[in-house]
Amino acid sequence: MLSFTEENYLKALVQLTIFEEGKDEVGVNKLASCLEVKPATVNDMVRKLKVKSLVSYEKYGKISLTPIGRNSGMMVIRRHRLWETFLYEKLDFSWDEVHELAEELEHIHSQKLINRLDQFLGFPEFDPHGDAIPNVDGEIVIPFRKTLSESGKGDIVKIVAVKDNSTAFLQYVDKIGLVIQDEIIIEEKEEFDSLITIKIKGKQHVVSPRFTDNIFVVCAKCLKANDCSCKY
Amino acid sequence: MLSFTEENYLKALVQLTIFEEGKDEVGVNKLASCLEVKPATVNDMVRKLKVKSLVSYEKYGKISLTPIGRNSGMMVIRRHRLWETFLYEKLDFSWDEVHELAEELEHIHSQKLINRLDQFLGFPEFDPHGDAIPNVDGEIVIPFRKTLSESGKGDIVKIVAVKDNSTAFLQYVDKIGLVIQDEIIIEEKEEFDSLITIKIKGKQHVVSPRFTDNIFVVCAKCLKANDCSCKY
DNA sequence: TATAAAAGTTAGTCTAATCTAACTAATTAA
DNA sequence: TTAATTAGTTAGATTAGACTAACTTTTATA
Numbered sequence: 033m034l035s036f037t038e039e040n041y042l043k044a045l046v047q048l049t050i051f052e053e054g055k056d057e058v059g060v061n062k063l064a065s066c067l068e069v070k071p072a073t074v075n076d077m078v079r080k081l082k083v084k085s086l087v088s089y090e091k092y093g094k095i096s097l098t099p100i101g102r103n104s105g106m107m108v109i110r111r112h113r114l115w116e117t118f119l120y121e122k123l124d125f126s127w128d129e130v131h132e133l134a135e136e137l138e139h140i141h142s143q144k145l146i147n148r149l150d151q152f153l154g155f156p157e158f159d160p161h162g163d164a165i166p167n168v169d170g171e172i173v174i175p176f177r178k179t180l181s182e183s184g185k186g187d188i189v190k191i192v193a194v195k196d197n198s199t200a201f202l203q204y205v206d207k208i209g210l211v212i213q214d215e216i217i218i219e220e221k222e223e224f225d226s227l228i229t230i231k232i233k234g235k236q237h238v239v240s241p242r243f244t245d246n247i248f249v250v251c252a253k254c255l256k257a258n259d260c261s262c263k264y
Numbered sequence: 265m266l267s268f269t270e271e272n273y274l275k276a277l278v279q280l281t282i283f284e285e286g287k288d289e290v291g292v293n294k295l296a297s298c299l300e301v302k303p304a305t306v307n308d309m310v311r312k313l314k315v316k317s318l319v320s321y322e323k324y325g326k327i328s329l330t331p332i333g334r335n336s337g338m339m340v341i342r343r344h345r346l347w348e349t350f351l352y353e354k355l356d357f358s359w360d361e362v363h364e365l366a367e368e369l370e371h372i373h374s375q376k377l378i379n380r381l382d383q384f385l386g387f388p389e390f391d392p393h394g395d396a397i398p399n400v401d402g403e404i405v406i407p408f409r410k411t412l413s414e415s416g417k418g419d420i421v422k423i424v425a426v427k428d429n430s431t432a433f434l435q436y437v438d439k440i441g442l443v444i445q446d447e448i449i450i451e452e453k454e455e456f457d458s459l460i461t462i463k464i465k466g467k468q469h470v471v472s473p474r475f476t477d478n479i480f481v482v483c484a485k486c487l488k489a490n491d492c493s494c495k496y
Numbered sequence: 497t498a499t500a501a502a503a504g505t506t507a508g509t510c511t512a513a514t515c516t517a518a519c520t521a522a523t524t525a526a
Numbered sequence: 527t528t529a530a531t532t533a534g535t536t537a538g539a540t541t542a543g544a545c546t547a548a549c550t551t552t553t554a555t556a
Contacts, residue, residue: 124380136372136374293502308544323551503552504552505551508545
């Protein structure tokens with residue numbers, strides 16, 4: 033049985049490798065700052081996880097997940113996202129409140145509980161933030177998508193997910209009236225300071241990279257993120 | 265914020281004092297065996313809880329809860345019983361499975377979460393084992409009831425709750441087909457070995473104190489536990 | 497009421513997860 | 527290609543919660 037702490041390390045590793053495209057390993061410092069602990073602490077813990085065959089690691093090298101470690105980490109994320117969905121759908125929490133509560137709930141271990149919850153919710157595919165929920169085997173479909181920052185002037189896109197789950201960010205998204213599946217028109221891109229002018233439900237907003245880096249979109253017409261040659 | 269461990273101490277104290285009629289304090293050894301730790305460990309922890317004004321305690325004396333300690337302990341029990349009800353009512357767990365899962369879930373702190381859950385469940389008064397659920401202020405109505413062992417020959421009683429929440433006990437209760445609110449007729453009481461012959465739904469069973477000590481009943485006619493002068 | 501048994505305490509040890517401070521290795525840039 | 531910077535490691539300390547073993551106080555009983 034994994035401890036609360038070990039599970040958090042594995043979850044962070046999944047986020048920093050599998051969910052970060054084109055990466056399958058990460059350094060001690062990066063993991064430390066993600067978990068808000070010191071590198072020395074990570075160094076100790078990674079050695080423990082290696083003994084348990086959950087990570088691959090050599091002194092002065094990078095950290096990567098073994099298949100077992102990957103599956104364990106994925107299960108934490110499955111539990112997190114299912115609880116978020118429960119809180120949002122059944123207990124009427126807002127999408128900016130669910131993350132923090134799910135950070136605690138994700139450590140309840142029972143497989144049976146989480147599978148019953150999954151069934152109770154009707155086997156949802158996405159959590160309230162638009163993220164895919166790993167299935168019972170820890171498999172996940174990582175959908176094609178890009179950030180709003182990567183979109184070009186004139187593009188018409190659809191928001192599919194948010195990257196940042198913090199209360200502050202989500203409340204800002206609420207404030208400008210944006211909801212998952214909404215259409216966004218990129219009206220202006222200012223190269224100098226990276227400010228972008230977008231139109232949502234007919235209303236213009238000027239937004240900064242702090243915002244656009246954390247919004248995931250696909251082309252509104254073809255629903256692809258790349259290789260979209262749609263003309264409007 | 266109380267730790268997982270501190271909460272378990274307070275919960276155990278509520279169970280050993282408030283729920284144990286006529287008691288308002290308990291010794292170090294009793295608490296230790298309830299928590300399955302050594303007396304030395306309890307001694308240390310009780311001193312910590314005293315510093316936090318959660319218990320009253322003097323060296324070589326008995327332990328009792330302060331009003332704050334009582335309320336904190338009661339909140340753990342409220343969370344435990346509401347989660348049990350959720351698992352039983354919404355996720356179709358059997359009554360012998362819910363206790364163990366609730367032991368983990370009871371430590372999720374959010375007041376808002378637990379109050380929303382309460383509302384979602386329709387403000388239940390009793391958990392699946394027949395125990396009353398403390399309200400939002402930590403108040404609880406401890407109903408009049410006695411154990412089946414205390415009933416006399418010829419009594420016709422109604423089961424209102426079980427004392428032991430262990431899987432083994434509850435599966436035995438299921439096996440003999442007994443359900444909360446069922447009527448039980450005490451047909452025979454053998455003083456020699458304390459075996460009791462009961463009739464449930466027309467079927468006779470011979471049961472031991474291991475069973476009768478853990479079944480809470482009231483008089484089936486007047487619904488009182490004591491001072492019942494009903495004649496059949 | 498003396499003494500044996502039960503209950504409670506103390507001191508010292510252990511483990512998990514964290515830290516700081518000082519060190520070493522690897523990478524980057526002048 | 528050497529010096530500076532960044533990344534990673536090691537040793538030693540700390541805290542919470544548990545333990546054992548030896549000791550002391552309280553209670554119960556002969």
